[in-house]
Amino acid sequence: MSTTFTRGPVADIFSSYLVAVSLSAASELGILDGLREQGSYSFDAAEAGGLDRTVVRQLLATLSWAEIVEVADDKAVVGPRFDEAYAARGYFYWMVRGCGELFSVAPGVARTDDRVGDFYTRDMRAVAVGSRLIGDTHVEPHFTKLLAELDYKVICDLGCGSGQRVMAAATARPGVRGVGVDIAPAAVELAAESVAEAGLADRISIVTGDVRNLAPRELFADVDLITCVFLGHDFWPKATCVAGLRQLRAAFPAARRLLLCDVVRSERVPGPETQIFTLGFELIHALMGVYIPTRQEWYEAFAESGWEIVGESHFAAPPGGVLFELRPADGQE
């Protein structure tokens, strides 16, 4: 048996897994922010702050393999890949802390017979935090610009996650109210905490709900703008998507715009052009049994559910990210 596998591309994939793990951990532990702000991170300070020195040292040694940091005796300093890694930290946090447990037990959910009931778990708090970081670089700045151009009084964010988007939209102009809806108790809790901390509890409500099947309620009656970010694929397969999108029209009778932003299925074969996120997004949804539609499939669902496209934007990050700007097909401007 040759030992060529101990070095080279396959061995580097092994080491890369651990870099991903360490990036995720360093993000949550504040190590990346410390490096970003100071340019260096002291092991003494980490220890004084309650962290285990050996763990911190080994996380940073692992990151040094990928030239994200350089490690000296008593500290780490930023390396040539630090800025890239920092910008991408949300993707790693989403993947490792949010989805890592499901990824590690993947063979346990691959058998058809075992794919019933609640057959998987994810850390939805980490998914929400990671998704927010993922949105921060391109999607949210675009939303901010778009919201400044739109006229709205009550915004509802479907799948509100950490609540940051609805908070930003409600505070962007005076008198606007907001509603956040999420199915995950951990996300609802996180969002409600954030709203309360920001002193916005009188203007923003966070409620638990399944956005695929929303009934009309008083809180929704005046909503004139609906946003739905990184969630639309949960409406699928096609038949339930069409039904769910129709139901949004009933649940939000005053809605004039639906801004639906999601990552669409890649139609390219994996290879050197594959960007960050794609393989993780597609594998986790395959494991969960959630269908990811292509852009074309979205067009069909909109047409069949009474929503008309008035604009479409493509994002560089996350790769595959598309924002559909929709209005009721029989609506007035």
Next chain:
Amino acid sequence: MSTTFTRGPVADIFSSYLVAVSLSAASELGILDGLREQGSYSFDAAEAGGLDRTVVRQLLATLSWAEIVEVADDKAVVGPRFDEAYAARGYFYWMVRGCGELFSVAPGVARTDDRVGDFYTRDMRAVAVGSRLIGDTHVEPHFTKLLAELDYKVICDLGCGSGQRVMAAATARPGVRGVGVDIAPAAVELAAESVAEAGLADRISIVTGDVRNLAPRELFADVDLITCVFLGHDFWPKATCVAGLRQLRAAFPAARRLLLCDVVRSERVPGPETQIFTLGFELIHALMGVYIPTRQEWYEAFAESGWEIVGESHFAAPPGGVLFELRPADGQE
């Protein structure tokens, strides 16, 4: 904010994490063995065998990114990196299925205050299976050769894992009896099942025990050869290691050889020369709070505990693997 992070080395680290996940899953699901035996793997056959077609397809699409397979409409075929990946599958299985949950929650065990009691879990059955595959390429063939040269009647394998080693050693020559000791109930169960299936229950006993603190017992009285593979670091730190190794002399009064094989701590800074396993082995033990000694530190522990080195071998796989051949310092040949 630039988008350079969506392509390039950091983005490839993201994709590599998913390749590691997919290799581990494909190993457990028999997909790698199927590819090895047939050169191709049919999605129809996977489905007929009870696997979810979308999951299988996405696992293989992920592996195709790393050129381990190539995916066509209805099947996957081996790619240029397949042989390497197959040889390395045990490392990935150990890492992802065995340790993946702990890696994903790493920041949750980094705070000193949280590192008390049973603060982590691993899948010890997967750790045992992965370790066996890791040992299969170099360590076990070396053991087979060494055991053929040594004279022994009763062998005891400390940390027996899946039980393969003690089974091979006991069946290698007539009349030899074997004992396997492991602390993990899942490993003991797996080993006992394997022994029973092989019809060796009359010659081999598997018992639960903490090898760091073994008392003499009747089953150990005639053991003349002790093996201890991929476990020695659990004896550390130094003081407990010296005490534990001394105790082995008392627990096994007839022992003439102790073959201790373990991965020693790398004394090189991570970089392009880093081989498979090293970063994973060192990070998981940092997270668990288990010290990994260097080769020099082992020499000191042997000297202080009454064991004399009569031979030493280094393995190409796992990298850092060393086999110390020891005898009681005052023993007779």
